[in-house]
Amino acid sequence: MTVLPADGLSLAAEFPDPAHEQWQSLVEGVLRKSGKDVAGSAAEEALSTTVEDGLITRPLYTSRDHAPDAGLPGFAPFTRGSKAEGNAANGWDVRQRHRLTDPARLNEAVLADLENGVTSLWLTVGGATGVPVSGLARALDGVYLDLAPVVLDAGSELDAAATELLRLYEERGVAAESARGTLGADPLGHAARSGSAPEPAAAVHWAERCAKEYPGLRALTVDALPYHEAGGSAAQELGSSLATGVAYLRALTGAGLSVEGACAQLEFRYAATxxxxxxxxxxxxxxxxxARVAEVCGAADAGAQRQHAVTSSVMMTRRDPWVNMLRTTLACLGAGVGGADSVTVLPFDHALGLPDAFARRIARNTSTILMEESHLARVIDPAGGSWYVERLTTELADSAWAFFQEIERAGGQAAALGSGLIGERLAATWAARSKDLARRKEPVTGVSEFPHLAERPVEREVPPAADGASGGLPTVRRDEAFEALRARSDAHLASTGRRPRVFLAALGPASAHTARATFASNLFQAGGIEPVHDPATVDASTAAEAFATSGATVACLCSGDALYAEQAEAVASELRAAGAQRVFLAGRPAEYPGVDEYVFAGCDVVAVLSSVLDRMGVA
Structure with missing residues (x-):
């Protein structure tokens, strides 16, 4: 007799509970069919994936994957959110970034954003890349400063920008308790970007003033983006932010602020990928x-971190930039589910220059759709209770804490930046990741995978260059190696009227060669090399003529292993006799006379394409 639960629905109650060992047995059977004879935990390990920071994601997580108690939203350790209601009350703050230097144009963009869903403004002020401090009043003309929080990014012009913003509050009758936003003081972040020595005095001054006069205004930003944008891992980004936050706590408490008061002056900024x-x-x-830092400092209740998440600029591509909309949507989703208080979605054309009105609209609407149509903000901590997410959170926290301790042993964030320790660690991480990118183990859609040579380029106004040469941390992008190859192809097209070409010598019927011909076509186009696949099939008697009419200087054999054994040597010989400078074969390396090089899944695509362009004389 089946006993129904109280709600009257049996659902899966009639089925026996599966055991972990049963699942492993099924995995063993699948792996055995693919040639891997492993059993037990080894079978599970075969399906595991190593990601950044040495973390391993497994194919199955169960209640056996213990993690520390995450607590409740709004209570220490704040894992589940800094607020008890999460983002369920009003959703997250939609914060738009602006880099325009002309006050009138900036004002037009700001008002359009605020009228269409943006709830706070992030303004670059001063220097060659931001609106002049003297133009801030014009840029904010018509903005209700008691309703729209303003976040400044003023770098070395912090004093002038902060003074002007507070003057505007007073001039426009905004009560001190109604002012919201962040002045953006971040001496260590500025030092990381510029290579200059950090000067914390101004940051301390503004924190003291905000604490006394503007209870809703924060003075300091702990910006972790410089470390992410230099190629750092998630743990390195977190560790650097902790070290920076601790350095600011020391400076602020040393100036007389309480630990609680010092914590209230900080907003943390992270990348969302x-x-x-x-x-x-x-x-x-x-x-x-x-929360752990605050607890150790004796202010556990003050450990609710204020977070601003920004979609990653490292993941943004210049080729096929429309795919960036998908990337930023996933990043925004992760930021919202992760509990960020504010989210900035960079426009899809961010890597190309200043965004147009359409790009800004898509950026702000990304948050709107996720909140208003997908109802993502109606659930408090949507990922809470997921064994995978809870375990990943714990492992990432452990790795980040270890990096934070390394920085502290080196004397703190300022010392670690000055000695080059942080730069060295980030560079090593990026070098390892670059190898994965070059081998397409980390594919970049539209760039290293599925490139489109005939796409119409998206052109945008290029913003002014930053003042002077930067001696700080570098900025990297996932597409940079492939972008360099494509730029060479573009220059060749502009000077000769034609892209460099490769002839795809397809052997046998379509069923035999289609898979590898598609693979080779995709691979060569990633370097801006146009594939010629005409005629659809060749053999030793037709290869020379087909190659001669293709306009290519290199060729690639494409077929199955059986046909390679029969025809590869003869066709390669004919192609070489017809003038092919180099003959490739799509497949794992073997001994085929006449074949110079092999292209296959996992090969160093960047190295292969670079050498091919060199041989073709493409500068």
Whole structure:
């Protein structure tokens, strides 16, 4: 007799509970069919994936994957959110970034954003890349400063920009308790970007003033983006932010602020990537770690970290930039689910220059759709309770804490930046990731995978260059190696009227050669090399003529292993006799006379394409 639960629905109650060992047995059977004879935990390990920071994601997570108690939203350790209601009350703050230098144009863009869903403004002020401090009043003309929080990014012009913003509050009758936003003081972040020595005195001054006069205004930003944009991992980004936050706590408490008061002056800024689960775990881990810092400092209740998530510029591509809309949507989803208080979605054309009105509209609507149509903000901590997310949060927090301790042993964030320790660690991480990118183990859609040579370029106004040469941390992009190859192809097209070409010598019927011909076509186009696949099939008697009429200087054999054994040597010989400078074969390396090089899944695509362009004389 089946006993129904109280709600009257049996659902899966009639089925026996499966055991973990049963699942492993099924995995063993599948792996055995693919040639891997492993058993037990080894079978599970065969399906595991190593990601950044040495973390391993497994194919199955169960209640056996213990993690520390995440607590409740709004309570220490704040893993589940800094507020008890999460974002369920009003959703997250939609914060738009602006880099325009002309006050009138900036004002037009700002008003359009505020009228269409944006709830706070992030303004670059001063220098060659921002609106002049003297133009801030014009840029904010018509903005209700008591309703729209303003976040400044003024770098070395912090004093002038902060003074002007507070003057505007007073001039426009905004009560001190109604002022919201962040002055953006971040001496260590500025030092990381510029290579200059950090000067914390101004940051301390503004923190003291905000604490006394403007209770809703924060003075300091702990910006972790410089470390992410230099190629750092999630744990390195978190560790650097912790070290920076601790340095600011020391400076502020040394000036007389309480620990609680010092914590209230900080807003933390993190990158959100298209790896939505890693983004969720990173934001949850950041809150847990900062809560631990506050606890050690004797202010456990002040450990609710204020978070601003920004979609990653490292993941943005210049080729096929429309795909960036998908990337930023995933990143925004991860930031929202992860509990970020404010989210900035960079426009899809961010890597190309200043965004147009359409790009800004898509950026702000990304948050709107996720909140208003997908109802993402109606659930408090949507990822909470997921064994995978909870375990990933814990492992990432452990790795980040280890990096934070390394920085502290080196004397703190300022010392670690000055000695080059942080730069060295980030560079090593990026070098390892670059190898994965070059081998397409980390594919970049539209760039290293599925490139479109005939796409119409998207052109945007290029913003002014930053003042002077930067001696700080570098900025990297996932597409940079492939972008360099494509730029060479573009220059060749402009000077000769034609892209460099490769002839795809397809052997046998379509069923035999289609898979590898498609693979080779995709691979060569990633370097801007146009594939010629005409005629659809060749053999030793037709290869020379087909190659001669293709306009190519290199060729690639495409077929199955059986036909390679029969025809590869003869066709390669004919192609070489017809003038082919180099003959490739799509497949794993073997001994085929006449074949110079092999292209296959996992090969160093960047190295292959670079050498091919060199041989073709493409500068």
């Amino acid at each position: 298209a790896d939505q689960f890693l983004t969720i775990a990173k934001l949850r881990a950041a809150r847990r770690l900062w």
